[in-house]
Amino acid sequence: MKIGLDVLGGDYAPESNIKGAIEAQKLLDESQRIVLFGDEHATRKAIEAAGSDPSKFDYVHAPENISMHEHPTKAITQKPNSSIAKGFELLKSAEIDSFSSAGNTGAMLVGAMFSVKTIPGVLRPAIATNVPKLKEGFGILLDVGANADCKPEMLNQFALLGSLYAEHVYGIPTPKVGLLNIGEEEEKGNNLTVATYPLLKANNKINFIGNAEGRDLFSDHADVIVCDGYTGNVALKLAESFYVVTLKKGFKDPFFDRFNYERYGGSPILGVNAPVIIGHGISTPEAIKNMVLLSRDMIASQFIEKIRSAFN
Incomplete structure (x- = not known):
C-alpha cells in the first residue's frame, strides 16, 4: 500500500506535514508506506532532525509548491514539478494508491477530475x-x-x-x-x-x-x-x-x-477513481496524521471498487 502525502501544501508546511507523517508512520504496518511529495533532500533532513528514520518513507522529488492563491488549472499545467501535480501524476499511473494534501483545494479538485477522473456514471x-x-x-x-x-x-x-x-x-x-x-x-x-x-x-x-x-x-x-x-x-x-x-x-x-x-484529518473527494483527500489549510501534525490514516482506511476498504460496482 502506497499512501501519497503532499509535504508542501498548507499554511504550516512542511514542518507540520512532516511531523504528522512521522506520527502516522508509527501506526502503519510494514506493508503500508507513506510516499512524501516535496523537496526530497530537505524532507529527509527534516525527518532526521525530528529523530525519525528517513528510510521508513518513500520520496518523490517535487520542489515546487502551488500556493493557496494560484489559479488551480493554470498552476497544475504550468507547474508540472509541483507536489500536487506530481502526486496526481503518480496516482494516475497507479504508482501510489491515494493522494492527500492540505494545499490548494481548487488544484486538488482539478487534479482529481482531470487525472484520475470521475468514476463512469458519476x-x-x-x-x-x-x-x-x-x-x-x-x-x-x-x-x-x-x-x-x-x-x-x-x-x-x-x-x-x-x-x-x-x-x-x-x-x-x-x-x-x-x-x-x-x-x-x-x-x-x-x-x-x-x-x-x-x-x-x-x-x-x-x-x-x-x-x-x-x-x-x-x-x-x-x-x-x-x-x-x-x-x-x-x-x-x-x-x-x-x-x-x-x-x-x-x-x-x-x-x-x-x-x-484535527480529529478527522481531511475531506475526501467522493466519486473519482482513487482515494483523494483534501486537508484543512491550517492542518496541524495531528490533522495530517489523521489524514494519512483516513487514506489508509479508504484504500483498505476497497471503497473505490464499491462505488464502481454501485454505479455500473
Missing part, C-alpha cells in the same frame, strides 16, 4: 465531511464545496456516494440518508430539493428517511445528509466556528471538542 464528484452527533459518533455531510450549483440527479448520486462511504469506510450499517431542507414535509423546500425528494425516495440503493432540517444536523436523525455544495459549505464553516468560539470563551465540553477538524 455526474460530478462531491466533497464529504464529518459532523459530530450529540450522543456519540458522527454523520456525513455532502457536498460541502465541490458543486455550488446542483441538479436533482447530482444530489441523488451524492446520497449514494455518502451512503457507501459511511457503510464501507466507517462501518455504519444501512446508513440513514436525509435531504437537508427547511421542513419535514415532502413538498417543502426550493426547486432543487422539491425535485430531488422523489428521486431519493425511489432510490432503492439507499435508506432514505426524508428531509432533515438544520436542527437535525447534530442528532441521530440521519447518518448521511445531502445538499448542494453552496449550502453544505456554509453549514460546514458555521459548524467549524463552534469549536473556535468555545475556545475563545474558555468553554470546555466533549461535544464541542469533536468539532475540531
Whole structure:
C-alpha cells in the first residue's frame, strides 16, 4: 500500500506535514508506506532532525509548491514539478494508491477530475465531511464545496456516494440518508430539493428517511445528509466556528471538542477513481496524521471498487 502525502501544501508546511507523517508512520504496518511529495533532500533532513528514520518513507522529488492563491488549472499545467501535480501524476499511473494534501483545494479538485477522473456514471464528484452527533459518533455531510450549483440527479448520486462511504469506510450499517431542507414535509423546500425528494425516495440503493432540517444536523436523525455544495459549505464553516468560539470563551465540553477538524484529518473527494483527500489549510501534525490514516482506511476498504460496482 502506497499512501501519497503532499509535504508542501498548507499554511504550516512542511514542518507540520512532516511531523504528522512521522506520527502516522508509527501506526502503519510494514506493508503500508507513506510516499512524501516535496523537496526530497530537505524532507529527509527534516525527518532526521525530528529523530525519525528517513528510510521508513518513500520520496518523490517535487520542489515546487502551488500556493493557496494560484489559479488551480493554470498552476497544475504550468507547474508540472509541483507536489500536487506530481502526486496526481503518480496516482494516475497507479504508482501510489491515494493522494492527500492540505494545499490548494481548487488544484486538488482539478487534479482529481482531470487525472484520475470521475468514476463512469458519476455526474460530478462531491466533497464529504464529518459532523459530530450529540450522543456519540458522527454523520456525513455532502457536498460541502465541490458543486455550488446542483441538479436533482447530482444530489441523488451524492446520497449514494455518502451512503457507501459511511457503510464501507466507517462501518455504519444501512446508513440513514436525509435531504437537508427547511421542513419535514415532502413538498417543502426550493426547486432543487422539491425535485430531488422523489428521486431519493425511489432510490432503492439507499435508506432514505426524508428531509432533515438544520436542527437535525447534530442528532441521530440521519447518518448521511445531502445538499448542494453552496449550502453544505456554509453549514460546514458555521459548524467549524463552534469549536473556535468555545475556545475563545474558555468553554470546555466533549461535544464541542469533536468539532475540531484535527480529529478527522481531511475531506475526501467522493466519486473519482482513487482515494483523494483534501486537508484543512491550517492542518496541524495531528490533522495530517489523521489524514494519512483516513487514506489508509479508504484504500483498505476497497471503497473505490464499491462505488464502481454501485454505479455500473
